Amino acid sequence: MTRFFMLLLTGILAACGSAPVSRLLQAMEQAQAADKDARRALKSGELLRAQHDFARVLVLQQSVDDATGVATTLINLATVAHQLHDDETALAWLDKVLLEKEQIYPLESHITAAFRKAVILTNVARLSEADSALQLSEKLCAVKCTLRFGIGSLRARLLLLKGDAESALDMAQAMSKEKDVEKEEQANALRVVAMAEEKLARYASALQHFQAVLEMDKSLGLSARIGEDLNGMARVSTQLGHDQEAAAYAQRAALVNESYRQSTAATHE
Amino acid sequence: MALLTDKDERFKNLFVKAAIFILLAAIGVGLVFLLTGEKKGAFTEKLPIYFVADSGQDLNEGMPVKFSGFKIGKLSALTLDEQGLVQGQVNIEAKYLKLIRQDAVMSLKKEGVIGDGVLEISQGEKDKPALVAGAKVRFERASGLEQAVVDMKDRVLPILDDLHQALHDPNGDVRQTLKNLRELSAEMRGTREHIDRVLGSVDANINNEAGPLLRSLRQSAVNAEALSARLDHELPALLNKADASMESLRLTSEVIKDAVQRSAPQLPGMLGEVRETLGKTREIIGDTQEMLDSLSTHWPLKNVVPAPEKGPVRMDSHD
Numbered sequence: 001m002t003r004f005f006m007l008l009l010t011g012i013l014a015a016c017g018s019a020p021v022s023r024l025l026q027a028m029e030q031a032q033a034a035d036k037d038a039r040r041a042l043k044s045g046e047l048l049r050a051q052h053d054f055a056r057v058l059v060l061q062q063s064v065d066d067a068t069g070v071a072t073t074l075i076n077l078a079t080v081a082h083q084l085h086d087d088e089t090a091l092a093w094l095d096k097v098l099l100e101k102e103q104i105y106p107l108e109s110h111i112t113a114a115f116r117k118a119v120i121l122t123n124v125a126r127l128s129e130a131d132s133a134l135q136l137s138e139k140l141c142a143v144k145c146t147l148r149f150g151i152g153s154l155r156a157r158l159l160l161l162k163g164d165a166e167s168a169l170d171m172a173q174a175m176s177k178e179k180d181v182e183k184e185e186q187a188n189a190l191r192v193v194a195m196a197e198e199k200l201a202r203y204a205s206a207l208q209h210f211q212a213v214l215e216m217d218k219s220l221g222l223s224a225r226i227g228e229d230l231n232g233m234a235r236v237s238t239q240l241g242h243d244q245e246a247a248a249y250a251q252r253a254a255l256v257n258e259s260y261r262q263s264t265a266a267t268h269e
Numbered sequence: 270m271a272l273l274t275d276k277d278e279r280f281k282n283l284f285v286k287a288a289i290f291i292l293l294a295a296i297g298v299g300l301v302f303l304l305t306g307e308k309k310g311a312f313t314e315k316l317p318i319y320f321v322a323d324s325g326q327d328l329n330e331g332m333p334v335k336f337s338g339f340k341i342g343k344l345s346a347l348t349l350d351e352q353g354l355v356q357g358q359v360n361i362e363a364k365y366l367k368l369i370r371q372d373a374v375m376s377l378k379k380e381g382v383i384g385d386g387v388l389e390i391s392q393g394e395k396d397k398p399a400l401v402a403g404a405k406v407r408f409e410r411a412s413g414l415e416q417a418v419v420d421m422k423d424r425v426l427p428i429l430d431d432l433h434q435a436l437h438d439p440n441g442d443v444r445q446t447l448k449n450l451r452e453l454s455a456e457m458r459g460t461r462e463h464i465d466r467v468l469g470s471v472d473a474n475i476n477n478e479a480g481p482l483l484r485s486l487r488q489s490a491v492n493a494e495a496l497s498a499r500l501d502h503e504l505p506a507l508l509n510k511a512d513a514s515m516e517s518l519r520l521t522s523e524v525i526k527d528a529v530q531r532s533a534p535q536l537p538g539m540l541g542e543v544r545e546t547l548g549k550t551r552e553i554i555g556d557t558q559e560m561l562d563s564l565s566t567h568w569p570l571k572n573v574v575p576a577p578e579k580g581p582v583r584m585d586s587h588d
Contacts, residue, residue, distance in 0.1 A: 032577065035577075036577055039578055039582065042582055072579070072580060072581050075581040076581055076582050079581065079582050079584050080582075082584070082588070109581075112581055115586075116584055119584065119585075119586055119587075119588060150585055150586045151586075153585075153586040153587075154586035157586065157587070182585070184585045184587075185585055185586060188585060188586050188587040191587070225587070
């Protein structure tokens with residue numbers, strides 16, 4: 001009888017110890033599969049599907065207490081919401097990472113969330129809030145982190161938007177000369193240089209820099225920014241008295257923007 | 270009993286109550302027997318038919334007789350006659366006997382590859398008269414496991430030889446594809462360099478924005494070049510793995526062949542070999558699955574599955 005009870009107890013203990021492990025693995029596998037689906041949907045421009053899939057990933061990661069995964073997915077949900085032009089929702093997702101009282105999310109996630117919050121707030125011209133978020137990311141980034149260049153580039157852009165074109169120019173020029181950085185961020189820094197020069201009425205130099213940025217954006221295939229660069233070139237050419245060139249740039253910008261708008265609309269359909 | 274009955278109200282009419290209880294139980298048991306018997310066909314009229322077999326091997330009294338997949342009777346008796354032949358008697362439900370014609374054949378088959386034996390009776394030609402009780406039908410043994418294994422060996426070995434030839438023939442498709450990919454790699458490198466030059470010389474005043482398209486072409490060339498280089502590195506290993514699997518299959522087929530030759534008359538021994546072979550085949554299937562997974566990941570004609578991304582999706586300071 002004693003042996004029977006010992007055997008029964010062993011069986012119960014084995015069952016208690018093993019069952020949650022298999023559920024855990026199952027949930028993690030499901031989360032990975034859903035995350036893959038979401039990223040694929042995002043790449044193909046299916047934003048609503050990506051949003052739905054990331055929400056599913058979040059639930060699964062929360063069920064297995066995967067804090068790092070949860071932080072990444074919250075940031076991804078914010079990014080998708082931003083791309084859907086729902087910036088309030090995007091900020092709410094990012095705040096879930098930033099306002100978490102328990103230090104459960106990794107530092108890198110805090111830096112990324114603060115940086116993306118600053119980008120979104122800059123885009124909607126809430127400059128003082130953007131400044132606070134950017135300061136937080138700068139503080140967390142300290143000496144060296146993967147987002148250092150992006151943070152610097154955004155700081156220069158923010159300075160320009162606040163009217164401090166000189167400081168923005170200095171900072172952006174320093175950033176654009178750095179090597180071993182992402183091409184996108186290098187182009188962003190150079191664009192800030194061109195815009196700061198435009199603000200400072202250094203039109204010839206601004207035109208040169210806009211042309212350089214245009215070449216970079218063309219090589220990256222970033223249609224929306226190509227339109228922005230061409231518009232900048234049209235403005236500067238007007239200031240230089242080159243009306244014919246300005247009209248040509250403006251026409252090209254309109255064509256690129258229309259083409260981009262149509263392709264985006266087709267993807268969302 | 271009288272004393273208890275007198276003093277306790279519950280014991281009044283005890284005998285009647287007990288009798289009713291026993292009667293109900295007996296009726297219940299009887300009903301169960303009746304229903305079970307009905308279900309088993311105990312009350313169904315059955316008629317005997319006979320067959321003669323050269324041997325009683327694999328024939329057992331009680332084994333089912335099937336017609337079109339339905340059980341219609343069973344082998345009720347086996348006897349040895351004066352000539353040493355086996356006389357079999359099967360009892361078939363009367364209602365089904367009219368469906369079977371006089372030229373029907375009784376076949377001894379296996380349910381599944383290594384399942385139990387079963388007697389299967391065919392319908393026969395429709396224009397023949399129906400079978401009557403006490404009639405005799407022809408008996409045969411259906412293709413056994415040995416025959417199935419020999420058939421499989423005869424079919425598999427030529428395929429293995431063809432595959433082996435295809436993998437090793439320097440002018441074969443596989444080796445030629447590898448060679449072509451190497452050539453493609455060199456061409457793609459040239460194409461990329463050419464696109465680089467074109468990108469460098471694009472006139473800023475060109476009205477249509479050809480840059481993104483060229484950049485996309487360049488990226489495709491770079492991807493193809495990288496993929497080709499990766500394949501050049503990995504395909505020989507995959508081919509070796511394929512060779513190893515082919516060798517395993519060949520060894521397995523030899524095991525089957527050997528088993529057939531050694532144990533043809535002794536089915537039980539044969540079954541042991543077959544089980545072992547099935548185990549090995551499962552292992553080979555596992556190896557083959559692994560190889561296929563590997564191919565599906567790297568084969569250039571499929572979409573190359575990228576390593577899963579982990580971090581946050583991309584967003585820069587200007588998004």
